[in-house]
Amino acid sequence: MPKTQETVLEIDLSALKHNYDYLKSKLQKNTKFLAVVKAFAYGNDADEIALYLQNLDIDYFAVAYTGEGVALRDAGVTKPILVLHPLPIGFSAIIDRCLEPSIYNEKVLNRFMQMASDKNQKNYPIHLKFNTGLNRLGFSENAVDEIYSKLNTSDVVRVESIFSHLAASEDLSEKEFMRHQINTFKNISEKFKNLFGYQPMLHMCNTSGILNYPEAHFDMVRSGIGLYGFGNSEKENKNFRPIAALKSVISQIHDIEKGETVGYNRAYKSIASMKTATIPIGHADGIGRPYGKGKGYVIIAGKKAAIIGNVCMDMIMVDVTGIDCEEGDEVIVFDATNTADELAHSANTISYELITDISQRVKRIIKK
Known part of the structure; x- marks a missing residue:
């Protein structure tokens, strides 16, 4: 695809x-x-x-x-x-x-x-x-x-x-x-x-x-x-295949200087020069605020990019320092390899909550 x-x-x-x-x-x-x-x-x-x-x-x-x-x-x-x-x-x-x-x-x-x-x-x-x-x-x-x-x-x-x-x-x-x-x-x-x-x-x-x-x-x-696609145990999860993959794109990349802040309430303050990527998905789409402030992450170019600052209604910002990426690149929130179960655990919740929270404004693509 x-x-x-x-x-x-x-x-x-x-x-x-x-x-x-x-x-x-x-x-x-x-x-x-x-x-x-x-x-x-x-x-x-x-x-x-x-x-x-x-x-x-x-x-x-x-x-x-x-x-x-x-x-x-x-x-x-x-x-x-x-x-x-x-x-x-x-x-x-x-x-x-x-x-x-x-x-x-x-x-x-x-x-x-x-x-x-x-x-x-x-x-x-x-x-x-x-x-x-x-x-x-x-x-x-x-x-x-x-x-x-x-x-x-x-x-x-x-x-x-x-x-x-x-x-x-x-x-x-x-x-x-x-x-x-x-x-x-x-x-x-x-x-x-x-x-x-x-x-x-x-x-x-x-x-x-x-x-x-x-x-x-x-x-x-x-x-x-x-x-x-979830068996409720590490052993059984290997026998199931998660049916859904939540994906997005990089809308914009920012160069952030040491001491600058990112997002609402200036919730993240950079301790060194860094790069951030803004992604068009937020708590109105099902990625709740508990995933912010470094707890949650997405996958970009095969690497984890931590969500920094507060999750916005329609956007998240992630740390892409050291990741080879550019605007328009694909972002994996979860899929069969980087599962919703693993992402949910990062915010101390369960896969049930994460997957059922995905807003119906997110476009569904059926692979038959």
Whole structure:
């Protein structure tokens, strides 16, 4: 691909397929696969990625909010879409667009059943989320009887799946707690089956769960970060290919004398003569202020150039002293070699935050 002349996010669909195939290789033949494409597919391009995965015959998608599911339907996605955090204001749209809600407490269950009844629905698919230790969303373990009492007298909804979420599946020091969660989930599903007389689909594993807890794959697994190229450990990262490369260009080079300052609030003061390069990407594009003042860096001509001073809204300035470069040269913010995971660590954060922060004003280029 020719070198960029502007700030772009290149998305490699062949890398996406590689990651999907690798994760699938960890599963039993009949285990279903749910792709998490919330947050614009983790900052990439939800429409392109979902349509590509749909062509690979993926089983399910998941988004966080109703509007994300509606956007996928508008883009032509026909596979089932689970809405992980639906709010009652979106229930009408969920039914109109054939989305499937996660039901996580009694109030949400009552409101959705009422909406389904108002729209003359029968056996509308819902997914019951149970809290097994993450303490974020979900019914408690002892809520099964209460749920049964509500659903047993109505046919407006039907439980398509029961699911939960592991709290620390990437941290192998937390195996005891993870196994406690898995056992709690098994108890919930067994109680549900005994009361309702059928077994909905079960799912619990995220990317790290797929890799570390095969005993918890159940009927389906969910993957977000793994599809986009990160395995949550140094060992597993070698088996994945980051799908995105964030690139930009040098807009201007400055010769800075000793004692001069650079950027807002004069946050950087030169201790010697130096060269700086200004690059058209800033915190409005996803490179937050924590990457400034020498913590973050970009790659120019194969060398690290530290971000100096404060990150601006639309620009960063980097130290290119000793780097052979000129205005118009390509800049790598992150790619498959100089990964988002490594850059995120420089600012004491995680790859999830960095990649999902990439603004939609950054041009996406899809490599098919």
